[in-house]
Amino acid sequence: xxxxxxxxxxxxxxxxxxxxxxxxxxxxxxxxxxxxxLEAEYERAKTDPTFWAEMDDLWAHYVGRPSPLxxxxxxxxxxxxxxxxxxxxxxxxxxxxxxxxxxxxxxxxRRMGKTRIIAETGAGQHGVATATVCAKFGxxxxxxxxxxxxxxxxxxxxxxxLLGADVVPVTSGRGTLKDAMNDALRDWVTNVRDTFxxxxxxxxxxxxxxxxxxxxxxxxxxxxxxxxxxEGRLPDTLVxxxxxxxxxxxxxxxxxxxxxxxxxxxxxxxxxxxDRMEHCASLTGGRPGVLHGNRTYLLQDDDGQILEGFSISxxxxxxxxxxxxxxxxxxxxxxxxxxxDKEALEAFQLSCALEGIIPALEPSHALAHxxxxxxxxxxxHLIVMNMCGRGDKDIxxxxxxxxxxxxx
Amino acid sequence: xxxxxxxxxQTFARLRAEGRKAFVSYIMAGDPDLDTxxxxxxxxxxxxxxxxxxxxxxxxxxxxGQTIQLAGQRALEGGQTLQxxxxxxxAFRKGDDATPIVLMGYYNPIxxxxxxxxxxxxxxxGIDGLxxxxxxxxxxxxxxxxxxxxxxNFIRLATPTTDDRRLPKVLTNTSGFVxxxxxxxxxxxxxxxAADVGPEVARIKAQTELPVIVGFGINTPEAAQAIAGVAxxxxxxxxxxxxxGAGKSVDDVLAFxxxxxxGAHRA
Numbered sequence: 317x318x319x320x321x322x323x324x325x326x327x328x329x330x331x332x333x334x335x336x337x338x339x340x341x342x343x344x345x346x347x348x349x350x351x352x353x354l355e356a357e358y359e360r361a362k363t364d365p366t367f368w369a370e371m372d373d374l375w376a377h378y379v380g381r382p383s384p385l386x387x388x389x390x391x392x393x394x395x396x397x398x399x400x401x402x403x404x405x406x407x408x409x410x411x412x413x414x415x416x417x418x419x420x421x422x423x424x425x426r427r428m429g430k431t432r433i434i435a436e437t438g439a440g441q442h443g444v445a446t447a448t449v450c451a452k453f454g455x456x457x458x459x460x461x462x463x464x465x466x467x468x469x470x471x472x473x474x475x476x477x478l479l480g481a482d483v484v485p486v487t488s489g490r491g492t493l494k495d496a497m498n499d500a501l502r503d504w505v506t507n508v509r510d511t512f513x514x515x516x517x518x519x520x521x522x523x524x525x526x527x528x529x530x531x532x533x534x535x536x537x538x539x540x541x542x543x544x545x546x547e548g549r550l551p552d553t554l555v556x557x558x559x560x561x562x563x564x565x566x567x568x569x570x571x572x573x574x575x576x577x578x579x580x581x582x583x584x585x586x587x588x589x590x591d592r593m594e595h596c597a598s599l600t601g602g603r604p605g606v607l608h609g610n611r612t613y614l615l616q617d618d619d620g621q622i623l624e625g626f627s628i629s630x631x632x633x634x635x636x637x638x639x640x641x642x643x644x645x646x647x648x649x650x651x652x653x654x655x656x657d658k659e660a661l662e663a664f665q666l667s668c669a670l671e672g673i674i675p676a677l678e679p680s681h682a683l684a685h686x687x688x689x690x691x692x693x694x695x696x697h698l699i700v701m702n703m704c705g706r707g708d709k710d711i712x713x714x715x716x717x718x719x720x721x722x723x724x
Numbered sequence: 725x726x727x728x729x730x731x732x733x734q735t736f737a738r739l740r741a742e743g744r745k746a747f748v749s750y751i752m753a754g755d756p757d758l759d760t761x762x763x764x765x766x767x768x769x770x771x772x773x774x775x776x777x778x779x780x781x782x783x784x785x786x787x788x789g790q791t792i793q794l795a796g797q798r799a800l801e802g803g804q805t806l807q808x809x810x811x812x813x814x815a816f817r818k819g820d821d822a823t824p825i826v827l828m829g830y831y832n833p834i835x836x837x838x839x840x841x842x843x844x845x846x847x848x849x850g851i852d853g854l855x856x857x858x859x860x861x862x863x864x865x866x867x868x869x870x871x872x873x874x875x876x877n878f879i880r881l882a883t884p885t886t887d888d889r890r891l892p893k894v895l896t897n898t899s900g901f902v903x904x905x906x907x908x909x910x911x912x913x914x915x916x917x918a919a920d921v922g923p924e925v926a927r928i929k930a931q932t933e934l935p936v937i938v939g940f941g942i943n944t945p946e947a948a949q950a951i952a953g954v955a956x957x958x959x960x961x962x963x964x965x966x967x968x969g970a971g972k973s974v975d976d977v978l979a980f981x982x983x984x985x986x987g988a989h990r991a
Contacts, residue, residue: 340863343858344860348890488790502789606858608784619806619807620837
């Protein structure tokens with residue numbers, strides 16, 4: 317950590333929850349006192365060793381951390397350039413990075429005496445993680461999920477129900493992650509007194525973007541230690557997929573002040589980032605606006621109406637992005653690129669074939685970008701990509717795109 | 725600080741002199757289409773409405789229940805934009821220069837247009853006040869302060885979760901009136917109870933000279949009377965929007981509104 321906080325990229329957000337112009341607390345008055353309570357509780361927890369002791373214990377024994385940092389040797393050879401490492405967060409309990417954050421928020425909820433947990437979910441990974449931790453602690457769990465996602469992520473819906481959660485299909489809008497978040501907020505405003513809203517990504521009103529980032533930063537902290545042990549130096553390039561951007565923020569954050577580390581976030585390019593807007597690349601194809609409690613880059617029309625994104629990956633299908641990413645984009649500390657559905661599908665198959673790892677469609681986007689840049693990089697160039705979720709949930713979607721009929 | 729009186733201030737001064745409660749009605753601009761909603765709007769003062777709240781449609785109305793969500797969708801599908809809503813107000817003003825108009829909605833369409841440009845256009849169109857659901861006092865610098873400087877009232881929501889510690893913060897920089905949200909919840913949901921609302925209104929009035937108007941969960945003339953009786957007036961939104969959504973004629977909608985207004989004015 318540098319002495320000079322002024323020139324640090326790690327000092328945000330400010331006391332108003334802003335990263336530059338991004339972030340903030342754009343919520344209705346009903347929610348405002350809760351958000352201030354949450355902020356105070358989180359500030360207390362952050363410096364409370366007993367809070368982190370509980371987290372560390374659960375991360376180690378319930379989640380299975382640290383997750384391995386794996387040298388993808390055949391993939392590196394195949395691409396013929398950079399040395400590629402995968403951060404194996406898909407090996408976590410519940411199969412994705414989402415549980416890192418959920419544990420933190422549920423422990424906070426318990427400290428605040430909340431008995432009812434609500435969550436939104438896109439691909440279902442955050443919903444499954446929330447349902448899981450709620451089952452472990454005996455808390456009531458309600459998960460809002462877009463009706464369209466309920467259909468394309470059927471295995472995760474069943475998983476959540478097995479874990480005792482109420483899964484509420486959301487039919488407003490186009491029935492995806494954004495609409496699920498709207499309904500979760502409507503639930504919260506109605507049940508403020510006993511309910512904790514467990515947000516799954518680095519978005520929403522302050523303190524959520526900072527809090528979720530802090531919980532997910534375990535990913536980047538482990539990578540620092542692991543790569544030092546393996547290679548004796550820091551990586552040259554970090555690559556992670558971005559919907560809201562929590563796995564990416566978790567990997568990137570501990571490296572923000574290491575100026576020599578190149579940081580690349582990969583947005584979902586859907587059918588291609590162009591005027592048809594059939595994508596979810598908020599930074600590449602959007603402009604700043606206010607939605608779901610924060611100012612950030614959004615896909616929107618000239619009238620400020622929010623557009624529906626499009627992606628093969630339900631987890632990236634969101635028209636916004638965490639405010640800290642918007643800021644990192646504007647100040648130039650991180651680069652943001654996009655990958656199409658087609659490119660992600662190719663990467664998905666390559667990972668299966670060469671590494672024996674079935675990736676989720678979300679990190680397949682990150683991997684697809686690695687496939688683009690690795691061949692032209694020298695053999696001693698170290699890339700770490702975040703394998704943030706496993707692909708079991710996606711096999712039906714992939715089969716459909718490959719023209720294969722899976723009998724059930 | 726003395727500000728020039730807006731139509732809202734004048735209306736409350738008149739009502740106070742007459743010893744009457746205010747009846748405020750909400751409709752969504754452009755629902756089900758621009759012409760129909762303008763016709764309804766023009767008929768509201770004659771149906772007994774003292775202040776018109778005009779909803780600005782938004783794709784993601786997080787504080788609204790299904791009735792108003794669907795109204796917003798109908799309006800957007802009909803091509804309603806913020807510009808058309810401003811034009812609608814200007815058209816209304818040609819025949820009515822007295823009834824206050826408050827725009828109610830979410831921040832992004834305003835932010836997208838640009839705050840300064842929006843305020844100038846809103847003032848020129850004849851808008852008197854703004855209620856922007858997702859701008860709490862913590863974000864006053866965004867729109868609240870510029871709006872007051874431009875001569876528009878910025879009407880804030882106070883809610884059951886706004887405790888005494890927080891109330892002064894909510895009341896600072898509020899003007900026109902205070903909108904007390906009678907329930908923790910979204911529009912058109914639970915029914916407001918006068919017995920619960922009365923003490924809350926008194927709590928707010930102990931800290932401000934501004935009129936306190938109560939909204940959310942009021943859907944019958946009886947409820948309008950009961951709630952207006954414990955406050956300076958009441959707002960009805962979803963119940964009216966539901967009539968419009970059911971395809972009722974303009975006359976039928978206005979007759980329904982008259983019933984509610986009469987209820988509130990009996991208080």
